[in-house]
Amino acid sequence: MNVFPALASQIADRAPPLAPPESEGIRLIGVTTHMTRDQEVFGEGEPADHVYRVVRGAVRGFRILSDGRRQIYDFYLPGDIFGIERGAEHRITAEALTDTILVVARRSALGHGSDGATAWRLWDLAMVELHRSHDHALSLGRRSAGERVADFLVDMAKRIGDGEHAELPMSRHDIADYLGLTIETVSRTLTQLQISGLIELAGCRSIHLRRPTALAELCA
Amino acid sequence: MNVFPALASQIADRAPPLAPPESEGIRLIGVTTHMTRDQEVFGEGEPADHVYRVVRGAVRGFRILSDGRRQIYDFYLPGDIFGIERGAEHRITAEALTDTILVVARRSALGHGSDGATAWRLWDLAMVELHRSHDHALSLGRRSAGERVADFLVDMAKRIGDGEHAELPMSRHDIADYLGLTIETVSRTLTQLQISGLIELAGCRSIHLRRPTALAELCA
DNA sequence: CGGCACCTTGAGTATCCTCAAGAGAGGTGG
DNA sequence: CCACCTCTCTTGAGGATACTCAAGGTGCCG
Numbered sequence: 001m002n003v004f005p006a007l008a009s010q011i012a013d014r015a016p017p018l019a020p021p022e023s024e025g026i027r028l029i030g031v032t033t034h035m036t037r038d039q040e041v042f043g044e045g046e047p048a049d050h051v052y053r054v055v056r057g058a059v060r061g062f063r064i065l066s067d068g069r070r071q072i073y074d075f076y077l078p079g080d081i082f083g084i085e086r087g088a089e090h091r092i093t094a095e096a097l098t099d100t101i102l103v104v105a106r107r108s109a110l111g112h113g114s115d116g117a118t119a120w121r122l123w124d125l126a127m128v129e130l131h132r133s134h135d136h137a138l139s140l141g142r143r144s145a146g147e148r149v150a151d152f153l154v155d156m157a158k159r160i161g162d163g164e165h166a167e168l169p170m171s172r173h174d175i176a177d178y179l180g181l182t183i184e185t186v187s188r189t190l191t192q193l194q195i196s197g198l199i200e201l202a203g204c205r206s207i208h209l210r211r212p213t214a215l216a217e218l219c220a
Numbered sequence: 221m222n223v224f225p226a227l228a229s230q231i232a233d234r235a236p237p238l239a240p241p242e243s244e245g246i247r248l249i250g251v252t253t254h255m256t257r258d259q260e261v262f263g264e265g266e267p268a269d270h271v272y273r274v275v276r277g278a279v280r281g282f283r284i285l286s287d288g289r290r291q292i293y294d295f296y297l298p299g300d301i302f303g304i305e306r307g308a309e310h311r312i313t314a315e316a317l318t319d320t321i322l323v324v325a326r327r328s329a330l331g332h333g334s335d336g337a338t339a340w341r342l343w344d345l346a347m348v349e350l351h352r353s354h355d356h357a358l359s360l361g362r363r364s365a366g367e368r369v370a371d372f373l374v375d376m377a378k379r380i381g382d383g384e385h386a387e388l389p390m391s392r393h394d395i396a397d398y399l400g401l402t403i404e405t406v407s408r409t410l411t412q413l414q415i416s417g418l419i420e421l422a423g424c425r426s427i428h429l430r431r432p433t434a435l436a437e438l439c440a
Numbered sequence: 441c442g443g444c445a446c447c448t449t450g451a452g453t454a455t456c457c458t459c460a461a462g463a464g465a466g467g468t469g470g
Numbered sequence: 471c472c473a474c475c476t477c478t479c480t481t482g483a484g485g486a487t488a489c490t491c492a493a494g495g496t497g498c499c500g
Contacts, residue, residue: 063354069363086348091351115336128306129350130353131311140360143289172446172448177361181489183448185487187447188448204446220289365455402456405456405457408456408480411480423464423465424465424478
C-alpha cells in the first residue's frame with residue numbers, strides 16, 4: 001500500500017496477527033482406526049460428519065473428472081488434519097496411500113458457533129491450506145515438468161524427512177496426478193535429475209537429494 | 221466413510237454446519253478510495269495491515285516467478301473481500317484491473333482473538349477461497365485450453381452478469397495468466413468457440429454465451 | 441520360481457508455445 | 471471532426487514440451 005500515503009497515515013496501524021497465540025493446533029480426540037492401501041476414507045458428496053488426523057501413513061485428497069482424469073490436491077502426512085468442510089458434504093475424496101493409522105473425531109468435536117478459540121484455529125488451518133493450494137496452482141499453471149518435480153521433491157523431503165532424504169509413500173501415478181503430468185514424464189524427469197547428479201534414487205520410493213540447494217534453485 | 225460401519229455407528233452424528241447462522245458476511249467499515257488501472261493495492265512482502273472490499277471495478281491477485289512468469293490466483297469483483305492474511309505480510313500482490321473503488325479497513329477492525337463470531341466468518345471466507353483455489357488447480361492441472369477457457373467464461377458470466385452475458389474487466393493477458401496459458405492460445409480458443417456458435421464476442425471484452433449449457437458441458 | 445504390478449525407456453504425435461506480422465479499438469492532438 | 475498513434479487483440483507459421491502408445495525391465499509377493 002505505497003500508493004496513497006495520505007490515506008495510509010490516516011488509517012495506519014500495525015495489527016498483531018489475528019489469531020490468538022494459543023492457536024497453534026487443533027486438539028482432536030477420537031477413535032483410532034486403521035486403513036489399508038487405496039482404501040477410501042471418505043468420498044466426494046458424502047456427509048462430512050467426521051474429521052481426521054493422520055497418525056502414521058499418508059492420504060491423498062483428490063477429485064476426478066467425468067472422463068477419469070484425476071487431480072490430487074494434497075497429500076496428508078502424519079500430524080496433518082483433513083476432512084474439515086464448510087458445508088454438509090465432502091467436496092473431495094480421500095484415500096489411504098499405504099497402510100495408514102488415523103484418528104477419527106466427530107465433526108461436532110471441533111466446537112460450535114460460540115467457540116471462538118476453535119474458530120481461530122480452524123481459520124489458521126484453512127489459511128495454511130490456502131497457501132499450499134496457491135503454491136500448487138503456481139506450479140500447475142506456470143512451471144515446466146522439471147520445475148514441478150524438483151519443487152515436489154524439495155517439499156516432500158522437508159515434510160517427510162530431514163530435508164535431504166525422503167521415503168515417498170506415493171506411486172509415480174500419484175505424483176503425476178498431483179503435478180498435472182503423466183507417469184512417463186515424471187519418470188523421465190526423475191532419471192534426468194539423477195543423471196544430472198542432483199538426486200539419487202535407491203529403489204523408486206527412496207530419494208536422496210544430493211544437491212538440495214541446486215534443486216531448490218531449479219524451482220524458479 | 222462407508223468402509224467401517226462398526227466405527228461409523230460408534231461415532232456417528234449429524235453435526236450442523238460449523239459456522240453460526242449469522243456468519244453470512246464480514247462487515248467492513250473503512251475509508252473509500254479510488255484506484256486507477258494497473259495501480260498496486262499492495263505488494264507481496266508488504267505489511268498486511270489493511271483489508272479491502274471491492275465496491276466497483278476489479279482486482280487481480282497474483283505472484284510472479286523470478287523470470288517474470290505470472291500466475292493470477294483470483295480476480296476480486298464487487299462485493300469480494302481480499303487482503304486478509306494469516307501472517308504479518310502479504311503473500312501475493314494485488315493490482316486494480318480497471319478504475320476501481322475499494323473500501324480499506326484496518327486489519328484490526330476484523331476483531332481479535334476473543335471475537336468468536338468474526339473468527340467463524342473469516343473461516344468461512346477462507347474456506348470459500350480454498351474451494352475456488354481447488355477448482356482452479358483442477359483446471360490448471362488436468363484441463364485442456366478449450367476446457368479452461370469455457371470454464372472461465374461460465375464462471376465469469378455467473379459472477380459478473382446474469383449467467384449469459386459478461387463484460388470482462390480483464391485483458392487477454394490477465395485471462396492467460398489466470399488460466400496458465402498464453403494470450404495467443406486464449407485468443408485462438410475464443411475465436412474457435414465463436415466459430416462453433418457457443419459464444420458471441422461484441423468487442424473483445426463483451427461476451428455473450430449463446431449456448432451456456434453446451435459450454436458448461438465442455439468443462440468436463 | 442513365476443506372476444503381477446509398477447516403473448522405465450523409446451518412438452511418434454498433439455497440444456500449446458514462440459516468434460512475427462497484421463488488424464482493430466481507443467485516445468489524443470491538429 | 472478526422473487523422474494518427476499506441477496498445478491490444480488476432481492470425482499465421484514453425485517449433486518445443488509433454489502426451490500417447492508400446493515394449494521391456496524391475497521388484498515384490500505368493
